[in-house]
Amino acid sequence: MAASDRREHLLAAAREVFAERGYFGASVADIVARADVARGTFYNHFEGKREVFAAVLGVLMTNVLSAVAPIDVNADIAPQVRANLHGITRVLAEAGEAVRILFTDAGSVDAEGEAALAAFYAHALSRVEVALATGQTMGVVRVGETRQTARCLLGCLREPVMQARLAREPLDAAALADAIFDLLRCGVLTGEAGAASVPGAALPR
Amino acid sequence: MAASDRREHLLAAAREVFAERGYFGASVADIVARADVARGTFYNHFEGKREVFAAVLGVLMTNVLSAVAPIDVNADIAPQVRANLHGITRVLAEAGEAVRILFTDAGSVDAEGEAALAAFYAHALSRVEVALATGQTMGVVRVGETRQTARCLLGCLREPVMQARLAREPLDAAALADAIFDLLRCGVLTGEAGAASVPGAALPR
């Protein structure tokens, strides 16, 4: 078997095992048993358990990020946002159990892993924040704070996915995307479908 | 020292250590060192590492749940929702680093821990769903799917809290609660502050 094929084979096995047992619950022995290779073979292709986890994680991160298309500001915004939401939820649904690697384990491996995850989220969130700010300038996003809102939107993606996994129910990517879109449309998009008043000012506190 | 004090003392030490290092990064040695007691003493009060973690987690879950007051349907709904949001975010902010125990580690310990977490979330989410359904009946919540929406709302709480932790920035509980409330008000609450049209029907799909 060619070296890169073997590496992919091991990567797939590792992904399965990490998805099933988590980073700490998975042993290199589990991975090589799943891949049906000898222990040493694993170490011919990866530096160790830590590195293969990073590689698996990297694939997941790339998949997610590549599911988001840039917004064309000259076209209708809402359909593009909706398409992106569908794209991401579809990727997450395709990842199946492996989403736990990205959403649960990545943050609990070690300090370095936490830093890598922080960098990933910082990147993703800044894209969302920029999009929100741009939308505000264009008048398609209601004015207001963007940082917490961006994080909330991320949570709207992450949480339903993880909850579906916890509840052992299949993830309906389309339904989730629509639910989030509805939240967005009636919540952050202005215009005929949006809110008439400035949020945070209408109610006495 | 009385037995129950000793237990509380160990529990506090365990909470600190788990918050700093995570479940797998924390050792019983760390906990007893933090509590300044002998190893054996630990096992006089807890069955083991697994159980003390469950106890720490239980306290956190109870704190969060107890921060939510029942909605009085005869009074204004919105201010009550807002108060509850402020209550939860305040509790989470007070938990500080320990939120990682609830939001990150709890789901990666083992299958049993995952089941416990699933039960906790099932409980919490069902309360939100019931509230949403009640609100729909009362006409204060827009009609539509409730399950994914409830999960999204949970994500709106969890994610900003965890992102603040990852970014090593202090959590501004009030600002977060307001941001979520704005999302709610313009997104899921109907009436004068909400959207005029039925979500999901306005845009061609």
Next chain:
Amino acid sequence: MAASDRREHLLAAAREVFAERGYFGASVADIVARADVARGTFYNHFEGKREVFAAVLGVLMTNVLSAVAPIDVNADIAPQVRANLHGITRVLAEAGEAVRILFTDAGSVDAEGEAALAAFYAHALSRVEVALATGQTMGVVRVGETRQTARCLLGCLREPVMQARLAREPLDAAALADAIFDLLRCGVLTGEAGAASVPGAALPR
């Protein structure tokens, strides 16, 4: 068993195993089997294989150095030198097989070990060199180069000891000490028992 007794017990076992198999041939499993304790017990008392080796080596170095008494320059020099030679060879003979730890393994463990050994020898050799220089001033040591000579004297101790071990013959400490002393007396000590002429000048080169 008291902690320090256990440590001594393990140290003795380690010394035996290292003496028999050498640093790399010895495994921690061998040591704990010899000491008849569990693996973990070993790690309660030593940081690891490397450290227990250093501890064993430290004992040997201390034993050797403490076998050498300072020379009293107001008394006869020769008998004191002779007594020191007997002291060292006796210590080395008592060490038995363990001399290989000091004379063979210490230098091949790693760079750090080599540095430690270099420091030990630098210390020991500088004492010999100072003694030679002092002797030259007093007129009891023939004039000439001291550094290589000091190293030769060290070799006169080390080599016969190691050769006896290699030949699997018991080390006759007294006979060795006398042989070295004879070499010294007729070679480096001047006076009636020494050489009459200046070395290196008598023969054409």
Next chain:
Amino acid sequence: MAASDRREHLLAAAREVFAERGYFGASVADIVARADVARGTFYNHFEGKREVFAAVLGVLMTNVLSAVAPIDVNADIAPQVRANLHGITRVLAEAGEAVRILFTDAGSVDAEGEAALAAFYAHALSRVEVALATGQTMGVVRVGETRQTARCLLGCLREPVMQARLAREPLDAAALADAIFDLLRCGVLTGEAGAASVPGAALPR
């Protein structure tokens, strides 16, 4: 490349690697990397790591032994001894770092290696002992014990060489040979340059 050239090439690479890292610190991977050949090629030319080490060691042993010329009993003894000393130290100086292979690693590989080394030394030492005994018969060597003395002489060669390496200073072969020769001349050679009295009898014990 011809088979024997390939073998020499690997042998040279192995010698360098063993000299730098020692037997246990060196891996076959290091050797083939140094020789810039594939792993399998190594095993086409040598049975394994153990054998290539033996081959490297054999070259070193041969070099050292061949540096010693037989003594012509009809000519002056002293200059011949002196020439041999210079020959050996020159060979050792030329070996550079590789002397550690002969002087340090050879004895710590395994029981078989120790036996090989014992045989080498037994051979070398018996030549020295025979020379000493012959010298005694001829009256050019002082009477007395020869075995320990022969070992001491070996130590006078080995130790300064190793100490120079440990101290990371270049080996001055000529100076060392002279120092040893001075020791010999005033210590073991009788006659005009030697000691007047019988060693071991002059001092009260």
Next chain:
DNA sequence: CATGAATGAGCTTTCATTCAT
């Protein structure tokens, strides 16, 4: 109850060697 030394299963990793190409 408090203590802390002892336990040992289980982990990650290394590396000399093999063998199909």
Next chain:
DNA sequence: TATGAATGAAAGCTCATTCAT
């Protein structure tokens, strides 16, 4: 003969847990 991916035995080490004091 050259190659280099695959092999797997064996190593050092960790740490949750036990139990005699």
